[in-house]
Amino acid sequence: MPRLKPQPAQPPPRERILQAARELFYRDGINSVSVDAIAAAADTNKMTLYRHFSSKNELVAAYLAELAAEGEGVWDEARAAHPGDPDAQLRYLLRKVSQWATQSTSRGCALANAAVELAERRHPARRVVEAHKRKQCARLVALVREAGYVRPERIADEIFLLVEGARVSMQSVGREGPGARLYALACELLDSAPKKKSLKAHTA
Amino acid sequence: MPRLKPQPAQPPPRERILQAARELFYRDGINSVSVDAIAAAADTNKMTLYRHFSSKNELVAAYLAELAAEGEGVWDEARAAHPGDPDAQLRYLLRKVSQWATQSTSRGCALANAAVELAERRHPARRVVEAHKRKQCARLVALVREAGYVRPERIADEIFLLVEGARVSMQSVGREGPGARLYALACELLDSAPKKKSLKAHTA
DNA sequence: CATCGATGGTACTGATCGGTAACAGCCATT
């Protein structure tokens, strides 16, 4: 008799919990989801959850840290898709984020939403959010500069605000609003922005 | 003996409740504030609160409706400050909103925050938020068009996203982030945007 | 087989919350 383990090899509870947290926290909002609900959605119970996360706040922080890490991955993806072409990488990122923002299930940026929802400044999740957003800003400036635009900080600021505005406004003006034109707007911005004479800023 | 009513003529409880709701809802987030806390801050009690608002949701909706109404007022203010000069009105509004967003107590747009916090699509407050944001968008397009810019929808979309992005990103990247440059960015956008030949679109 | 760690299940605590009941006072009008 073969030892039967025909179960679909359920991943360990920690992963299931984080997966459930992603879905519920994002869809319903962090404050509206109880740890009981997450444990149930993860097909486990509250006790096991608390064996992996010391508190709900820590779970929230872990959930956001996971999303932040995946967000970092998109930059590598863009670089891999258009190696050595920062301009194309920029547009790749913009296309990705605008596609993602206009999905029907989208409720904007989970990190930004968390900052709105968790008003207390001491919340451990806020550190995650702030660190991630700052890093995104810095990366964006670097990429715009690498692409050779003049006044890269200005372009980067503008793109950043457009993206953040598009993602948050989806939830108030709806999917037909200005956010729907994010990609076109940002591309026009890039197209009309002056570049330095292509003096090959390569550090080589 | 004169009838003594030396109390500072406290406004009626409904106004006090709405005032307390404004402060607490905005500062701590809607879901983090109990009706008890609002009643206490309004120097009254829960019973009186429920005599004026049938539920917390209704109170939230009233709170947002009040803010929306005041937001409408700023447009009249701009018109009064620069009558017949839509371009100046535009910059007046931008200056106002960016000043307001960079205040230390600012936590962004209360309406947008509410849309983030109240994920359930049936929430009565969402109707208030969506109606207000749509109206703001329409007003903005009209004002940009009135100012004679070509492709006014594009300019309006861009300004709208910049404003929304600035207000929401303050809460994640902080007051030193891209949002701090909102006014300068928007003004540069307007300065460099082409206008139709000044053919005096006055309807007179 | 025995052991041990990780997991699952149940039940519980203490606190908070939205909402209501019942009663007492206050003030303006008549």
Next chain:
DNA sequence: AATGGCTGTTACCGATCAGTACCATCGATG
């Protein structure tokens, strides 16, 4: 003075929530 409406106060209900104690169970290792 009497009335009636609005307000203040206390207490309560039922539900939910974060977090914990306790024990049963499973699976891998020795």
